[in-house]
Structures are given as C-alpha cells and as structure tokens.
Amino acid sequence: MQVMDSANRPIKDISERIRAAAGDKTPLRICGGGSKDFYGLRLQGEPLSTLALKGIVSYEPSELVITALAGTPLLELQALLASQGQCLAFEPPHFGAASTVGGMVAAGLSGPSRANVGAVRDFVLGLEMINGQGELLRYGGQVMKNVAGYDVSRLMAGSWGTLGVITEVSLKVLPVAPAEATLRFDSCSQHQALDWLNHWGGQPLPLNASNWLEEDGKGTLYLRLRGARAAVQAAALRLGGERLDSDTNLDALAADWSASRDLRLPWFEQRAPDHCLWRLFIPAATAPLPLPPEARGPFIDWHGAQRWVQAPRSSAAALQKLAHEAGGSASLFRAESPYQISATSDFDIYAQSSAAGRTSALLHARLKQAFDPAGILNVGRLSAKW
Known part of the structure; x- marks a missing residue:
C-alpha cells in the first residue's frame, strides 16, 4: 500500500x-x-x-x-x-x-x-x-x-x-498474537519472583512480559503470556497464579500494561518530591540488590533485567556502584521535577571509569566526530564532552 x-x-x-x-x-x-x-x-x-x-x-x-x-x-x-x-x-x-x-x-x-x-x-x-x-x-x-x-x-x-x-x-x-493471558501471583517475594522468572525463561513458554512490585509490604508478580492459543492456555494452566483476563477485564488489563510501558502505574506516580527515578539495567539472573535505605523499590520488569528505583539524587554513587558490581549500569531516568532534565553529569561514572567504559566512550566520540564534526547536534544530551 x-x-x-x-x-x-x-x-x-x-x-x-x-x-x-x-x-x-x-x-x-x-x-x-x-x-x-x-x-x-x-x-x-x-x-x-x-x-x-x-x-x-x-x-x-x-x-x-x-x-x-x-x-x-x-x-x-x-x-x-x-x-x-x-x-x-x-x-x-x-x-x-x-x-x-x-x-x-x-x-x-x-x-x-x-x-x-x-x-x-x-x-x-x-x-x-x-x-x-x-x-x-x-x-x-x-x-x-x-x-x-x-x-x-x-x-x-x-x-x-x-x-x-x-x-x-x-x-x-x-x-498481533492470537492469544494473550495475564497471571497474578500474590504474596511473592522479590527473590521468589526472580527465581521463577529465570527458571521459566529457560523453558519453551510464551513468556512475553512481567512486572514485580512490593506494596504495603507484600510482593506481587504479574506475568503476561502471548502466542498461539494452545500454547498460552497450556502455559497458564501449568504456571498457576490467578488468571486476570476475563472478558470484562480485557480493556483494563491492556490499559495497565500500557501504563507499565509509559511508567504511569501508581508505583511510578506516587514518587516522593525529592526522589528521582533511576533505571538499573543488569543481568536478569542478578539476585535482589541491597538498595540504599533511602531508596524505594525496586519495580522489576524485563524478567529481572530492568529494575526501577526511586531515590534522591545523592544516591547516585551507591546505585551506580551496585549496578556496576552486578555487571550492568544505572542512570537517572527522571528528575525530581517534571520541569527538570534528568541529569547534571555523565550518566554512569562507574561504567566510564572501567576499561570497557573508556573504550565505549572513545567509540562514541569517534562516531560523533564522523557524523557531526562541527559538534552542533543535540549538544550535551548524552555527554558533557560533546
């Protein structure tokens, strides 16, 4: 067309x-x-x-x-x-x-x-x-x-x-996938959720998305299945949990997953005024991280590989150290105020201090020189250096 x-x-x-x-x-x-x-x-x-x-x-x-x-x-x-x-x-x-x-x-x-x-x-x-x-x-x-x-x-x-x-x-x-189902597992600790997700991830299951969060001291895992109807039905029966996708609940479920996509779930919107939203990208099999006491979270998706944390800007070094030691990175995704841009210095000081980080920074600088030799496009958006 x-x-x-x-x-x-x-x-x-x-x-x-x-x-x-x-x-x-x-x-x-x-x-x-x-x-x-x-x-x-x-x-x-x-x-x-x-x-x-x-x-x-x-x-x-x-x-x-x-x-x-x-x-x-x-x-x-x-x-x-x-x-x-x-x-x-x-x-x-x-x-x-x-x-x-x-x-x-x-x-x-x-x-x-x-x-x-x-x-x-x-x-x-x-x-x-x-x-x-x-x-x-x-x-x-x-x-x-x-x-x-x-x-x-x-x-x-x-x-x-x-x-x-x-x-x-x-x-x-x-x-669009022929079939979809959302399962909820109540009273599920972070450790249990990560264990399940990594165990299920190694099996031929139509796992499409997952969220884990803790509210009022209780952890809940949400799991979305997508694929052929027979595969989704068999996986839902095998994995258990409470199936949420009744005929009267489909629109609400779609809205919830869209809210998860756009970080509009209540967990994200109920952020303290002095807290930023931090994005930790780490290996999915990483055990629960010992977050600083002033932090709230995590909210976990991507089957454990992406973990969102609410914490003040002063927690930058602690969060970046935790992520770096796990083999990943941490970046300030949203600032305290919607009218602020997210960061005031390079995103991950630990990644840049490592040999791999220095090599990556050098490659980025060379690409910038090749594509934008005058250094005029979106200056400072990703690096204080260019």
Missing part, C-alpha cells in the same frame, strides 16, 4: 539549516513531539523541528514492513497497523500523545515485551538521515538481509539525535 510520495518532503530546508549552523558552529536541538525532553544531561541549541516530516511513505502488510517519516505521530502509525492486525512488537513507550516515529528510534526505548521480542533497533530495517554536515544519507532498506559492513541504521537507535536528524524509518512489524 503506497500512502504518499516520499520525495515530497521538506528535506532541503533542514539540510540548509544544518549546513548554515555547522558553518558558524551554532548548536541545534532536534525537536519532535517533545515527549522525551525530560531525559538527558541538558537541552541546548536552537530548535530544529521534524514535525513537517509527517506521513506514511509505504505500508505492505503482506511483507510486514512499514516506512514512515520521522515526524509521524506514533499513535497514528500504530492505529494503521492495528487496522491490519499488526503491531510494533517491542511496545515503544510514548510518554505522551505527541510521541513521533523518529523520536521512538532516536530514544531507542522499548516496552514490557523487550526481553521476549527484542529492542527497537532489532526492528529497524533502514532509515534516512541528515548528518551534521547537512548531507542526506540512506542506510539499510526494507528487508532483513541488506547489511554489508557497519549497520548504521540500527546504530541510530538510542543515539538521541547526537549523530544526525532521522527523516524516514523502515520498520519490521509483526502480526
């Missing part, structure tokens, strides 16, 4: 704006819907909007591929997919109705099903971008086996606009 002519785009104005800015070293801040402006070290530079780049370029339901311009609202793209019984399986967070396709890729964030289906970068088949010299570049295509050499299209996922302006994206889509 061809929806619009991809050549009919305001690319020239953006390229000229970037070339002029590179010439006089004027920082530019790439702006989509602004739904993720809370994240990063700082927002700096003259706004450069991508919202004029709006529309579906092409959609081939039988080929499981959709191509959209970067400023296309994510809700609009997902509604089109839903009309054909398809979806973005990685469940990208929205953080607001203004979320765009380009921002989704630039942020590189994935929702509750990430541990089961993969991350956003795994679904990017190709993209078009304008680098820091105003050059229009195209990487990848609309099929999976199209990469020879460095896969730049997936490199852009999670780059937060520091390497270039994404103008168009081709994505792999998947059919």
Whole structure:
C-alpha cells in the first residue's frame, strides 16, 4: 500500500539549516513531539523541528514492513497497523500523545515485551538521515538481509539525535498474537519472583512480559503470556497464579500494561518530591540488590533485567556502584521535577571509569566526530564532552 510520495518532503530546508549552523558552529536541538525532553544531561541549541516530516511513505502488510517519516505521530502509525492486525512488537513507550516515529528510534526505548521480542533497533530495517554536515544519507532498506559492513541504521537507535536528524524509518512489524493471558501471583517475594522468572525463561513458554512490585509490604508478580492459543492456555494452566483476563477485564488489563510501558502505574506516580527515578539495567539472573535505605523499590520488569528505583539524587554513587558490581549500569531516568532534565553529569561514572567504559566512550566520540564534526547536534544530551 503506497500512502504518499516520499520525495515530497521538506528535506532541503533542514539540510540548509544544518549546513548554515555547522558553518558558524551554532548548536541545534532536534525537536519532535517533545515527549522525551525530560531525559538527558541538558537541552541546548536552537530548535530544529521534524514535525513537517509527517506521513506514511509505504505500508505492505503482506511483507510486514512499514516506512514512515520521522515526524509521524506514533499513535497514528500504530492505529494503521492495528487496522491490519499488526503491531510494533517491542511496545515503544510514548510518554505522551505527541510521541513521533523518529523520536521512538532516536530514544531507542522499548516496552514490557523487550526481553521476549527484542529492542527497537532489532526492528529497524533502514532509515534516512541528515548528518551534521547537512548531507542526506540512506542506510539499510526494507528487508532483513541488506547489511554489508557497519549497520548504521540500527546504530541510530538510542543515539538521541547526537549523530544526525532521522527523516524516514523502515520498520519490521509483526502480526498481533492470537492469544494473550495475564497471571497474578500474590504474596511473592522479590527473590521468589526472580527465581521463577529465570527458571521459566529457560523453558519453551510464551513468556512475553512481567512486572514485580512490593506494596504495603507484600510482593506481587504479574506475568503476561502471548502466542498461539494452545500454547498460552497450556502455559497458564501449568504456571498457576490467578488468571486476570476475563472478558470484562480485557480493556483494563491492556490499559495497565500500557501504563507499565509509559511508567504511569501508581508505583511510578506516587514518587516522593525529592526522589528521582533511576533505571538499573543488569543481568536478569542478578539476585535482589541491597538498595540504599533511602531508596524505594525496586519495580522489576524485563524478567529481572530492568529494575526501577526511586531515590534522591545523592544516591547516585551507591546505585551506580551496585549496578556496576552486578555487571550492568544505572542512570537517572527522571528528575525530581517534571520541569527538570534528568541529569547534571555523565550518566554512569562507574561504567566510564572501567576499561570497557573508556573504550565505549572513545567509540562514541569517534562516531560523533564522523557524523557531526562541527559538534552542533543535540549538544550535551548524552555527554558533557560533546
């Protein structure tokens, strides 16, 4: 299904704006819907909007591929997919109705099903971008086996606009699962939940997403199954727990999982005024972490690999040390106030102090130099150095 002519785009104005800015070293801040402006070290530079780049370029339901311009609202793209019984399986967070396709890729964030289906970068088949010299570049295509050499299209996922302006994206889509079930396990400790999740993860079960949290001193594990009807039914009977997906509860369950995706569950919204929201990304099999006494949490998803913690900014070193010792990282995801950007220094001082961290920082710096030699795009968003 061809929806619009991809050549009919305001690319020239953006390229000229970037070339002029590179010439006089004027920082530019790439702006989509602004739904993720809370994240990063700082927002700096003259706004450069991508919202004029709006529309579906092409959609081939039988080929499981959709191509959209970067400023296309994510809700609009997902509604089109839903009309054909398809979806973005990685469940990208929205953080607001203004979320765009380009921002989704630039942020590189994935929702509750990430541990089961993969991350956003795994679904990017190709993209078009304008680098820091105003050059229009195209990487990848609309099929999976199209990469020879460095896969730049997936490199852009999670780059937060520091390497270039994404103008168009081709994505792999998947059919909506035939069946789904949500199970609840009450009076489940964190240790028990992690043991179960890691045990189940090694078995042929249709595990799609999980949440564990503690409220009023009691732990609860929520488990979502997705897949063939027979597989979901057999797994639900085998695993036990209380099945929540009755005919009258389906809409409420979908809303709860969407709230989990966008961090809008009560656990996230009932955060103390002086507490930040910290994201710990660690190996899923890691035992419960001895959090600082001033911390609240964790809220666990991705079957144990992603753990959210509420704690004051002063807990940074303790949380980063815990995550680093577990083989992962910790970052300040949301600041104390919705009007603040999340961090004031580099995200993970421990990761950067290690040999692997220094190598990673060097690679990032070289990529920045290659794509944006004048250093004008989203300056300071991810690093205080550029």
